[in-house]
Amino acid sequence: MHEKTHKEMKWIYEEIVARIPPFSLVSYQYSIILQLFFLLIIGISLGIIFDLSSVSLLYGSISILVAVLWSLLILQLGPTLRKFRAPLSRDENELLERYKGILFHRNHYEAVPGIVIFIPFMLYLFYYGSALLKFWLGENPSIILLLFVSLLIWDICYRMGLGIWTSILALWRSIRIRNLAEKRTELEHTPYTELRYLRRLDINNVLFGIISLFLLPVLQQDQFLVTIILVFMVFVTLINVISAYTVSKVPWLPPDIYNLVNESSFAYVGTSSKGVTHVTPLVYVFDGQKIFFNTSKEAKKLKIMHQNKKIAFLIDKRDMSNIYENKAVLFTGEVKIYGLMDIPYRFLQMLKARNLFLKKYPEYTRKYSISELPRAWQLTPIISRILVEVKPSKIIYWRGAKQISVPV
Amino acid sequence: MKVPDEMLNILYGNYFGYVCTSDRHDMPHLTPVFFVYDGQSQKIFFITNDKSKKVKNIMENPNVSITVDIRDPVNPFNNEGVMAQGTATITEKGPIYFLPEETLQLYRDIYMEFKSKYQAVIENRPLGENDVIVQINIEKMVYWRGPHFKSVNLNKGE
Numbered sequence A: 001m002h003e004k005t006h007k008e009m010k011w012i013y014e015e016i017v018a019r020i021p022p023f024s025l026v027s028y029q030y031s032i033i034l035q036l037f038f039l040l041i042i043g044i045s046l047g048i049i050f051d052l053s054s055v056s057l058l059y060g061s062i063s064i065l066v067a068v069l070w071s072l073l074i075l076q077l078g079p080t081l082r083k084f085r086a087p088l089s090r091d092e093n094e095l096l097e098r099y100k101g102i103l104f105h106r107n108h109y110e111a112v113p114g115i116v117i118f119i120p121f122m123l124y125l126f127y128y129g130s131a132l133l134k135f136w137l138g139e140n141p142s143i144i145l146l147l148f149v150s151l152l153i154w155d156i157c158y159r160m161g162l163g164i165w166t167s168i169l170a171l172w173r174s175i176r177i178r179n180l181a182e183k184r185t186e187l188e189h190t191p192y193t194e195l196r197y198l199r200r201l202d203i204n205n206v207l208f209g210i211i212s213l214f215l216l217p218v219l220q221q222d223q224f225l226v227t228i229i230l231v232f233m234v235f236v237t238l239i240n241v242i243s244a245y246t247v248s249k250v251p252w253l254p255p256d257i258y259n260l261v262n263e264s265s266f267a268y269v270g271t272s273s274k275g276v277t278h279v280t281p282l283v284y285v286f287d288g289q290k291i292f293f294n295t296s297k298e299a300k301k302l303k304i305m306h307q308n309k310k311i312a313f314l315i316d317k318r319d320m321s322n323i324y325e326n327k328a329v330l331f332t333g334e335v336k337i338y339g340l341m342d343i344p345y346r347f348l349q350m351l352k353a354r355n356l357f358l359k360k361y362p363e364y365t366r367k368y369s370i371s372e373l374p375r376a377w378q379l380t381p382i383i384s385r386i387l388v389e390v391k392p393s394k395i396i397y398w399r400g401a402k403q404i405s406v407p408v
Numbered sequence B: 001m002k003v004p005d006e007m008l009n010i011l012y013g014n015y016f017g018y019v020c021t022s023d024r025h026d027m028p029h030l031t032p033v034f035f036v037y038d039g040q041s042q043k044i045f046f047i048t049n050d051k052s053k054k055v056k057n058i059m060e061n062p063n064v065s066i067t068v069d070i071r072d073p074v075n076p077f078n079n080e081g082v083m084a085q086g087t088a089t090i091t092e093k094g095p096i097y098f099l100p101e102e103t104l105q106l107y108r109d110i111y112m113e114f115k116s117k118y119q120a121v122i123e124n125r126p127l128g129e130n131d132v133i134v135q136i137n138i139e140k141m142v143y144w145r146g147p148h149f150k151s152v153n154l155n156k157g158e
Helices: A002-007 A012-017 A028-049 A054-074 A077-082 A090-103 A111-126 A132-137 A143-181 A192-219 A223-248 A255-263 A300-307 A340-360 A362-370 B005-013 B053-060 B101-117
Strands: A266-273 A276-286 A291-296 A310-317 A327-337 A385-399 A402-406 B016-022 B028-038 B043-049 B063-070 B080-090 B131-145 B148-153
Touching: A012 A028, A028 A054, A028 A143, A054 A132, A054 A143, A054 A192, A077 A090, A077 A192, A090 A143, A111 A132, A111 A143, A132 A143, A143 A192, A143 A223, A192 A223, A255 A310, A255 A327, A255 A385, A266 A300, A266 B016, A266 B028, A276 A300, A276 A340, A276 B016, A276 B080, A291 A300, A291 A340, A300 A327, A300 A385, A310 A385, A327 B028, A340 A362, A340 A385, B005 B028, B005 B063, B005 B080, B005 B131, B016 B043, B016 B053, B028 B053, B028 B063, B028 B101, B043 B053, B043 B101, B053 B080, B053 B131, B101 B131
Parallel strands: A276 B063, A310 B028
Antiparallel strands: A266 A276, A266 A310, A276 A291, A291 A385, A310 A327, A327 A385, A385 A402, B016 B028, B016 B063, B028 B043, B043 B131, B063 B080, B080 B131, B131 B148
8 A cells, every 4th residue: 555655656747758758768867858858959940940040049948948957856856755764753654645645646736836827827928918929939930839839838837836836835844844843752753864855855946946047038028927937936945945944953863862862961982993993982962963072183083083984972871770761872874074174164063063062061161271281182173172973874772671773 | 911900990890881893894883781890810791692783793803892981071080981992702602501611600700790790780680591791801901080091901811
């Protein structure tokens, strides 16, 4: 049953393309490039046959390019959501199933906004007497040209509709998932990889909005349509920026682990180089999304991490009076070591991490600063203290004697 | 070589050790364990399940390290700890009557030490069917207190 709904996650457009050779024979990225050439060749041939000006050819090509770029972005939704793993929270899972259900509904609601844009636009163009047709095709254009242009207009309108449709749905699911995330218990969560997928889809849609600016020169004769495109661009971009931001604020750790990481003071970091392991306790900070620790430039572990970025990072709560209360979480993965080169791009991130350290370990910071210390213990960022970020690819959680593997 | 007293105090006085192993791809793994230190043989012992990741790692790569420490959330100058590096050996597992006498003796001794050290938590729980004893033959130990470090190399042949 589950398998079936996943296979059916296709839009009209994907379904049609998937059935017509040669598009059906190649993967979807290639099929889109093939469509681009196909349309361009037809357009340019028609232009030459009917002796259109080179400006008309240029506008036609721009429109084709926009339609194809939009396809490229929007058609990633299907494949991305098809490989989406189910969240480990019933509510969040239900929400995402609903989201996918509406997005790829059997009744093809996704075509509705496109039709709503297409019909008034065609009426406006052909009956309301817009000067655009003359601007594009000259006086008394051939019926074949008109058909080709109408096809292009449909392509554009259909995708504009998709852009609006997917943006609104994206914002809705991001806000819902963020609200649901606050009600999680124990180990309920949506894995990090899946949250990243959602965010990437939203960023794709931001690009989608920006690409619509290419249409401005094509429509420049008509102030009204230029305004509409600008409104569309601002709408799609804004909605998706908000959606991407909202989704990036959803905790990727389930509450049990989130709380453990958030409340503990110490961690152990295990490193390994040429088979020889090394383990030391350290202090760390957690900003709700990322885990950072500091290390001295002189430290052995930094030398090891430069040779091998793989680490094991353990945070635990120890209680000798009741071992069933013992909790531990192990992150294994890689580290990102911040250096001078990161300052321009990640300055705010580095500053934020530093402030978190000052807040979480005020006494440490004070004690480190006031005394005469060996170089290894000095606090000067970059020069003697190196910021390191933990990038886990696997999480194991222990509660009492029970070991649970938590998907990332 | 003699192990300095401050190291012994840490090893005898603490309940949790953090064992780091790594697999053949140099991917580290870290777990908290209950352990005992045997002063006579200068070895650290811990008990674990033979299906655990650390046992798999030790089979691929016998190099391990273990850290035992006292942590002070307020004053870093009170942080004190020991990291021991060495190689691990896993005692063979099998029905008791097939084990050689010295392995049996080791099981008895280590188990008794565990029982006396962790009385409060393990009570009278016997060794499980899949439990194995891992012994760490220490080659090097590092001790720290605040910013000060000290290290010893233990002669492996001794």
